[in-house]
Structure formats: structure tokens, C-alpha cells
Amino acid sequence: MPSHLIPGRGAPVFDPARLRSVLIIKMSSIGDVVHAMPVASALRRSYPKLRITWLIEDWLAPLLKQHRAIDRLITLPALRLGLRDLRLSGLREAIRELRSERYDVAIDLHGLLKSSAMSLLSRAPIRIGTDYQREGAHLFSYGVPGYSPTSDVVEEYLSSARFLGARTDQVQFDLRPEAKALASVREKLAQRAVPAYAPLIVINPAASVPWKDWAAERWTVLAGALAENGRVIVSGIGRHRERNAAIARPAGALDFTGETSLAELIALLSLAALHIAPDTGSA
Secondary structure (H helix, E strand, C coil): CCCCCCCCCCCCCCCHHHCCEEEEECCCCHHHHHHHHHHHHHHHHHCCCCEEEEEEEHHHHHHCCCCCCCCEEEEECCCCCCCCCCCHHHHHHHHHHHCCCCCCEEEECCCCHHHHHHHHHCCCCEEEEECCCCCCHHHCCEEECCCCCCCCHHHHHHHHHHHCCCCCCCCCCCCCCCHHHHHHHHHHHHHCCCCCCCCEEEECCCCCCHHHCCCHHHHHHHHHHHCCCCEEEECCCHHHHHHHHHHHHHHCCEECCCCCCHHHHHHHHHHCCEEECCCCCCC
């Protein structure tokens, strides 16, 4: 079973036939979690009886609640917050849940010290990370091929599934909307007099970092041009209301900014014929 091993560690002693329970650690962000979903799907296809647990920040749980490959979600407070804001009781509960089960393998797809620590706290005897990881590298057992300037991030994540003997020739995300959220979105569309048969084009013009930003007036031109092909909807979180309104209004687009939860956003995108955003995860 080929792998890139951490210097000084021996060759892996692992029998895939004895694999019973796996912990996947990918705690954030939206786009990164979606990119990692095929790992769970690949493991499920190769090991139908495998129990798969995923550790994720609580605000992102709707991304995985409907994922058919995942048996159990463990949620924890967002660790990007300062210690003053961190909900320590929630963190303690997450660690308690994490340690309530035995895992054969923990897969750290997050690649930071905090995720390596969670991997160690899981007490999994085999802890997999990436061979380029620097933070907390001494806390895991084996490194698998990670970042390459020419590789696709989904393929990088899938290296962990291949390390465990799973087939990864078929890439499936299995991102599905919740029924309740889907019904809510359909109601919102009906309230805006959007016909059920109208092709939906969802635009989220916000980026996580400034260098990904595109001028608002260019988004307006794009939205106006796309209006010939379907009903254009501008989405985003509350703090983008002013900018998004300035984009949507001149283009005659519907503005849903701040009106959808993450679960509803997933449902809205499931109905869309086209989604455009400058980032890997729509916020």
C-alpha cells in the first residue's frame, strides 16, 4: 500500500479487512468540507459496513447531516474564536463524545495543530495526516501525499481513502438538502412569484479574502446578462446586504442576502441550474 511516510516512521502495518470504525476530521470551512466529502463516500463504497464519524464545527453541521456515508456527526464550537469567546462547555462535550467510541483510524484532513490534537484525543491507534503538514505532525502516524501545485484538492483529500485501500476512481460528493429546508426555500421562491419551472441562477458575490473580490459593477453586468437565461438570485450573509443590494437592484435580480440559513442555502443551490461565486464555498 504505497504512501509517503513521516521520516523516521516504519512502514504501515494495516489490514483493511479489519477496518471497522473511522474518524474523519475536517472542521471547516464550507468549501473545504465539501471538497472532503468524497473521502467519506469512497470509504462507504469500498467498506459498506464501516462506521464513519466526522468531527466538524457546529455551524457547518448542515453540510453533512444528510450525507448518506456518514453514520455519526460530532460537533464542536468554532475553534477560530479567541479563548474568551470559545464555548468551553461545548468543547468539553465534543471531546467527551469523541472519546466515547473506539476508532481504528483517524484521518486528519484539516492539517493544523488543533486537528492533530483532536486526532490524538480520539485515541485512534492509527492517525493519518498529510506529508506536507507542519503543525502537529509529530502527533500522527503516517503522512499521505498532500499539496501539489498541479493537483486537485479533492484528489489530495482522497489520498487518505486510497491509503486505506478504498477505490477512488468515482468521485461522489453526496451533498443533499434537508427536506425541511427545501420546503422553506420553495416557499420563499413562491412568495417572490418565481415560477416552479423557472431556471434558477444563484450568484454569491462575496469572497473570503480581498484578492478574490470582483468589482460590484461587474457582478451587476453579469447578473443582468444571465437574466436572459433564468431567474437570477443574489445570496450572501447579512453583513453583505448593502453591497449585494447594489448589485441585485440594477440587474433586476432577487436579493436573498441574509434570508437563508446554511441548510436553506444548500437547498437553494440544489434547485439551481447554475451557481457562480468567487470562492470554493458559498457563504
